[in-house]
Structure formats: structure tokens, C-alpha cells
Amino acid sequence: MLKGRNLIEPMDFTLEELEQIFLLADEIIKNPTQYAKMCDGKILATLFFEPSTRTRFSFEAAMLRLGGNVIGFSEANSSSVAKGESISDTIRTVSCYADIAVMRHPKEGAALVASESSHIPVVNAGDGGHQHPTQTLTDLLTIRRVKGRLKNLTIGCCGDLKFGRTVHSLIKALSRYEGNKFILISPQELNVPEYIIRILKEKNIEFKQVEKMEEVIGELDILYMTRVQKERFFNEEDYVRLKDSYILCNEKMKLAKENMIVLHPLPRVNEIAYEVDDDPRAIYFKQAKYGMFVRMALICKLLGLA
Numbered sequence: 001m002l003k004g005r006n007l008i009e010p011m012d013f014t015l016e017e018l019e020q021i022f023l024l025a026d027e028i029i030k031n032p033t034q035y036a037k038m039c040d041g042k043i044l045a046t047l048f049f050e051p052s053t054r055t056r057f058s059f060e061a062a063m064l065r066l067g068g069n070v071i072g073f074s075e076a077n078s079s080s081v082a083k084g085e086s087i088s089d090t091i092r093t094v095s096c097y098a099d100i101a102v103m104r105h106p107k108e109g110a111a112l113v114a115s116e117s118s119h120i121p122v123v124n125a126g127d128g129g130h131q132h133p134t135q136t137l138t139d140l141l142t143i144r145r146v147k148g149r150l151k152n153l154t155i156g157c158c159g160d161l162k163f164g165r166t167v168h169s170l171i172k173a174l175s176r177y178e179g180n181k182f183i184l185i186s187p188q189e190l191n192v193p194e195y196i197i198r199i200l201k202e203k204n205i206e207f208k209q210v211e212k213m214e215e216v217i218g219e220l221d222i223l224y225m226t227r228v229q230k231e232r233f234f235n236e237e238d239y240v241r242l243k244d245s246y247i248l249c250n251e252k253m254k255l256a257k258e259n260m261i262v263l264h265p266l267p268r269v270n271e272i273a274y275e276v277d278d279d280p281r282a283i284y285f286k287q288a289k290y291g292m293f294v295r296m297a298l299i300c301k302l303l304g305l306a
């Protein structure tokens with residue numbers, strides 16, 4: 001039962017609960033009009049302390065397409081947080097007005113802290129370099145619909161694996177399905193955090209860490225590209241040195257399997273050349289669209305409406 005629950009990190013839901021969300025998302029994609037009034041009278045609050053396009057807009061579009069309403073802010077300065085109000089007091093107040101809240105915050109653990117004081121479901125829309133569980137729902141729904149399975153896949157994660165919260169959440173989530181292997185492609189300075197490596201080792205999951213994409217792209221079923229995130233660096237020089245470590249282009253795509261798919265949580269900067277967008281294996285905009293449908297399903301489930 002997902003009614004009233006929070007989603008703070010990908011492991012909060014069992015595999016069966018995830019499957020319920022994906023099945024509902026499939027239904028909504030097939031029959032959107034049937035769900036157009038599902039959230040009539042309900043209010044979603046979006047509390048975004050960091051910039052966002054896809055996550056905020058897809059949540060807002062999801063609630064509006066379900067017939068509900070949306071309140072919120074897209075920068076901390078436009079709320080009383082600017083006057084020094086705590087996250088805890090903010091969410092307690094928002095709980096008085098809304099039925100469900102979605103929060104993005106630069107500090108790791110912020111959504112968890114909020115959920116502890118909330119009377120309504122809280123969804124983590126990204127907490128610093130930590131986790132981004134609804135991006136993971138988006139990624140899983142996309143893989144499930146395009147590849148037809150979530151198991152027995154070789155997944156290459158490429159780019160900023162140190163600060164990339166989408167990658168941390170995705171590896172945790174996909175490591176629950178049997179037969180998946182990971183190839184982690186990054187410069188050494190941007191290697192995946194040790195706690196993620198520990199999870200892979202504890203579960204005896206096959207993985208390797210490499211620096212060159214060209215050496216491994218031919219082995220992959222999924223290439224998950226990520227941006228080197230300027231906002232997570234303390235030092236501009238390091239960012240400038242590392243920002244163009246990987247640029248996926250048509251030449252490199254020639255080395256990949258015909259049925260490999262390229263995912264990216266977006267936004268992209270330079271890491272995927274625009275020429276790749278025309279390759280049918282590049283499905284990152286389809287992925288962004290699935291993000292709205294899976295969030296529609298999530299809202300319905302957390303509100304106990306479907």
C-alpha cells in the first residue's frame with residue numbers, strides 16, 4: 001500500500017510496489033482521459049530550492065493532467081526560508097495547505113528531514129549530490145518500455161559519477177534486478193562514491209570502472225550519459241579541466257550495438273553532440289516525457305486514488 005508514504009530514496013519501495021507504479025503509468029499512457037479528473041480537488045506543493053526544468057514542470061504537468069492544482073516556489077528567496085525559517089517549519093506549514101509535497105534542495109538529507117515533520121507525503125526531487133528517486137522511476141519506466149525488461153542488462157554510466165545523484169539512485173535501483181552488470185565510465189576524480197561500490201560488492205554484482213568510453217561502448221545495452229555539474233564543484237579550474245571529458249558523437253555511436261539505447265536525465269551541456277539526437281537509439285526526450293507519466297502514477301498511488 002503506497003497511500004500516505006514518502007519517497008525519499010529508491011529503496012523506499014519494494015520491487016512489487018515499483019511494478020504497481022509502472023503498470024499504472026502504462027495504463028495512463030494508454031488511456032490518459034480516464035485519469036483526467038483523478039486528482040480533482042487535490043493540491044500538489046512544489047518546493048524547489050534549486051533550479052529545475054523537467055522535475056518541477058513534469059510534476060506540475062502531472063498534477064494538472066490529473067485534474068488537480070499546484071502551488072509552490074521555484075527559488076528559496078521567494079519563500080519565508082529567506083527570512084530564516086527551517087525546513088521543518090516550512091513543510092509543517094505546507095502540510096496545512098496541500099495534499100502532497102515535492103522538494104528539491106541542495107543539501108543531502110533535506111527531503112528526509114522534511115518528511116519527518118510532514119503530515120502529507122513528501123517526495124524527494126533531488127537532494128544535493130545524493131539521490132533523485134523520481135528520476136530513477138523515469139529511467140526504469142523508460143528502460144522497461146523500450147527494452148522490455150529491467151534485468152540481464154549491461155548498463156554503462158558515463159560522466160560525473162561522483163556528484164551525479166541520478167546515477168547513484170539508478171545503480172541502487174537496477175542492482176535489485178537479477179543479471180544486471182555495470183560499466184562505470186568516468187575520470188578518476190569523478191568516480192562513483194565508495195558507498196555505491198560497497199553496495200555492488202556486497203550484492204556480488206559484476207562491474208568495472210574505466211576511463212575511456214570507446215573501449216566499452218560496444219558492450220552496452222544502455223548508455224546513461226550525465227553532465228559534469230558545475231554547481232557541485234568547489235573549484236572552477238577542476239570543472240573546466242573535467243567538463244568535456246566525454247562527448248558522445250555519431251562516430252562513437254558507430255561502435256555501439258544496434259539496439260543500445262542512450263539515456264540522459266538532462267539537462268545536457270556538451271556531453272552529447274546534437275547530431276546524436278537524430279539517432280533512433282537516442283531516447284532522452286522520450287525519457288523526459290515518460291517522467292511526467294510515471295509522476296502521474298506516483299501521485300495517484302501516494303494519494304491512494306488508484
Ligand code: CP
Nearest residue numbers: 052053054055265266
Ligand atoms: N533530470 C532532472 O532532474 O532535470 P531538472 O534538473 O531540469 O529537473
